[in-house]
Amino acid sequence: MQFNIDVFKAVKAGASAVSPVPGIASTLAGDSGDVVTKLKALPIEGLSEHITTIEQCQGTFTNFSNHAQDQVDNAIQRSSIAQTAKQVESYVDQIPPSCLNTEAMMGSITGAVDSVMSAIGGVIGQMSSAITDFISGSMSESELVAMIGTLASELQASASVLADKIKAELEFIEEAFAALKNMSMVISIESMWNDPCGQAVMDKVLPDNIKEFL
Numbered sequence: 709m710q711f712n713i714d715v716f717k718a719v720k721a722g723a724s725a726v727s728p729v730p731g732i733a734s735t736l737a738g739d740s741g742d743v744v745t746k747l748k749a750l751p752i753e754g755l756s757e758h759i760t761t762i763e764q765c766q767g768t769f770t771n772f773s774n775h776a777q778d779q780v781d782n783a784i785q786r787s788s789i790a791q792t793a794k795q796v797e798s799y800v801d802q803i804p805p806s807c808l809n810t811e812a813m814m815g816s817i818t819g820a821v822d823s824v825m826s827a828i829g830g831v832i833g834q835m836s837s838a839i840t841d842f843i844s845g846s847m848s849e850s851e852l853v854a855m856i857g858t859l860a861s862e863l864q865a866s867a868s869v870l871a872d873k874i875k876a877e878l879e880f881i882e883e884a885f886a887a888l889k890n891m892s893m894v895i896s897i898e899s900m901w902n903d904p905c906g907q908a909v910m911d912k913v914l915p916d917n918i919k920e921f922l
Contacts, residue, residue, distance in 0.1 A: 725781070725784060726780065727783075727817045729773075729776040729780070729817045729825075730773045730774075730776040730780060732825055733769050733770075733773035733776055733870075734770070736825060736828050737766050737767075737773060739829070740762055740769060743832060743839070744763055746839050750842070752853065755856060758853075758856045761860040761863070762860055762863060765863045768868075769867065771871070771874060772816070772870040775877070776816050776817050779814060783817065786814065786884075789885060790810045790812075790813045790814070792888055793809055809880075809884065812876070813877055813880045813881055814877070815873065815877065821869065821873055824866050824869045827862075828863065831859050831863050831866070838856060838859070897914070897922070901922045910922075
């Protein structure tokens with residue numbers, strides 16, 4: 709058996725996959741929470757609906773941070789599974805191999821939503837600035853309510869992108885695991901069929917539409 713001894717030593721010493729994405733998403737959750745706290749402290753009517761929207765977005769950012777951390781923790785295993793699923797699909801469907809599987813499964817930590825998170829940070833920054841302007845007297849109450857309402861809608865749209873990404877990746881992970889399970893089953897069936905003892909069992913339990921290909 710040959711493998712990279714230096715990588716082995718690093719892994720043995722505790723090295724593991726890392727990514728800034730979970731931390732960035734966690735910061736967005738914290739910053740949006742700060743905005744909520746500031747807005748609740750203002751004696752202004754008409755903000756409650758917008759505050760609720762921001763709180764919902766905060767929950768999405770926390771969920772995305774947790775999802776991204778789970779992806780990082782399992783990046784090596786899931787990337788390997790994505791590659792295996794790609795090879796199976798390429799062989800079965802006779803299509804050229806690509807990185808689509810890996811991108812679909814791991815996009816949350818490989819840059820697919822970096823621009824979305826950046827936009828979210830910008831919107832949260834605008835909210836904080838608007839609150840500061842109101843407190844300093846350079847923005848009226850009605851202007852603040854209108855501004856927060858507009859920004860809350862933008863925040864909600866971006867949060868939806870992250871929520872959709874979580875859902876899509878989890879579905880793809882499930883599909884990839886299913887493909888791997890099916891491939892393993894096929895290998896086991898062929899192995900058992902070629903073994904006299906195993907074939908005795910397979911011949912009794914396998915349906916005809918499988919046995920005809922063995």
